[in-house]
Amino acid sequence: MSSTSYFTASSSSTPSSPQRIHDVFLSFRGEDTGFTFTDHLYKALVGRGIRTFRDGKIGRGEGVAPELLKVIEESRYSVIVFSENYAHSRRCLDELVKTMECQKDLGQAVIPIFYHVDPSNVRKQRGSFGEAFAGYEENWKDKIPRWRTALTGAANLPGWHLRHGQ
Known part of the structure; x- marks a missing residue:
């Protein structure tokens, strides 16, 4: 079998690999950074021609809409902006769980940004x-272990720590 036919055969036999529609999925808590840091980051990425998705309309509320889960799967990278009140949003935590699943199962790159929060507080779920x-x-005992695992896993990844005054 030639190498060309091997790669063709192996490519066609992996239907679990989603089509990459977005370069970056941008996850953040809107109330904390949506109109400040994250807005500037989004504009900078798009300005560089990077296909970036930030949620502003899909299934507003606490639950994560199936359409949003699909967007996460269809992204090459996820950039997670951890802010002071990030964990106060069950929706953000559910997005993070899906993102970390995509990292593990699909090889998606995840880049954490610690915006005015200490990475160790995210990792160990201290402070806010x-x-x-x-x-x-x-009320959420069934989800807590997955949320904790996702936070710890994301906080252990290389990323950026932005402190006040930076």
Whole structure:
């Protein structure tokens, strides 16, 4: 078998690999950074010709719409902007779980940005991240282990730590 036919055969036999429609999926808590840092980051990426998706319309509310899960799968990279109140959004945490699944299962690159938060607070769910989880203990026990694993995994990745004054 020639190498050309091998790659053709192997490519056609991997239907689980999604078509990459977006270069970057940008995840953030809108109330924290949507009109400041994340808006500038989005404009910079698009200005460089990078196909970037940021959610502004799909299934607003706490749950993650199936369309948004598909967008995450169809992206080459996910950039996660962790901010002070990121963990107070169950929707953000659910997006993060999906993103980390795509990293593991599809090889998607994940780049964390720690916007005025200490990466160790994200990793260990301390500070505002710990406060958010204290509020989830009663009603969201089934999701908490996945959220914690996703936060820890993302915080262990190489990324950028932006402190106040930077």
